[in-house]
Amino acid sequence: METFQLAGPGPVAYEKHLVPVLFEPLAERLVALVRAAPGESALDVACGTGVVARRLLAIGARVTGLDLNADMLAHARALEPGVTWVEGDAQDLALPAASFDLATCQQGLQFMADAGAALRSIHRVLRPGGRLAVALWRPLRTSPGFDVLTDALDARVGAAAGDVLRAPFAAGDPRPVCDLASRAGFVGVRVHNYCHPTRFESVEDLVRSEIASTPLAEVAQTWPADTIPNMVADVAAALADYVADDGVLFPICSYVVTATASDG
Ligand SMILES: C[S@@+](CC[C@H](N)C(=O)[O-])C[C@H]1O[C@@H](n2cnc3c(N)ncnc32)[C@H](O)[C@@H]1O
DSSP: OOOOOOOTTHHHHIIIIIIIIIIHHHHHHHHHHHTOOTTOEEEEETOTTOHHHHHHHHHTOEEEEEESOHHHHHHHHHHOTTSEEEEOOGGGOOSOTTOEEEEEEESOGGGOTTHHHHHHHHHHHEEEEEEEEEEEEOOGGGOHHHHHHHHHHHHHTOHHHHHHHHGGGTTOOHHHHHHHHHHTTEEEEEEEEEEEEEEESSHHHHHHHHHHTSTHHHHHTTSOTTHHHHHHHHHHHHTGGGEETTEEEEEEEEEEEEEEEOOO
16 A cells, blocks of 8 residues: 655655645645644644644644654654654554544545544544544546646556556545544534645646655656656646646645544
């Protein structure tokens, strides 16, 4: 199972190239939906380099950010020492029961082999009445730029490379996530839909940024020299209708599941 592990320069590239265009707009929406308030105790699960945790901190919450990946956490810590950064597995949180007022998880649940275990674990660490907000991408076809880049990876490298980029979009249907949340003990489960525009300087910037900032970065070192230029040409042809004077622009769509922890 793809768990979106970055190493070496990966987390810095992720924060620089992908966070501003993909994750920051969504983090703003996610934090609004979870209704964080000053002084509350917040847990951001699968925090990566910390975009959601930083936003919760700015509101005045006391924030813990948890992630599997030590390199992501090291960059998160360098960017914001005011958050408690914890290395751990969301599927089995080693945190005290009933210790958080709210929990967020942005683009992390799709990388967990047992999403139900993660939701049960989050439910355990929330106090009764604690709030949850989980954000996931909608299907790949709702994001034309990544859809055609996945096709180019399939054609120029192979399906295993395309699958790395398909994995983030694998939980596009909210119904199973809602079902797992209910079974984990959450009530008032609701789905909110959100789309925002994404802009890259050029098609080449889109292709190179995505490769440098995802688990493709390491394997890309072994590709023949013409692989990336060929992919850029493929993507430019397929995305011609989305190219503007100031770059390439296309939508990307997510859903956010919100819910409340029951007493049980
Ligand atoms: C696409 S990144 C999202 C990071 C961050 N939430 C954001 O919005 O930028 C996915 C993150 O999920 C983390 N992750 C994957 N499986 C995990 C698990 N079982 N427990 C905790 N973190 C996990 C990865 O290490 C990675 O940092």
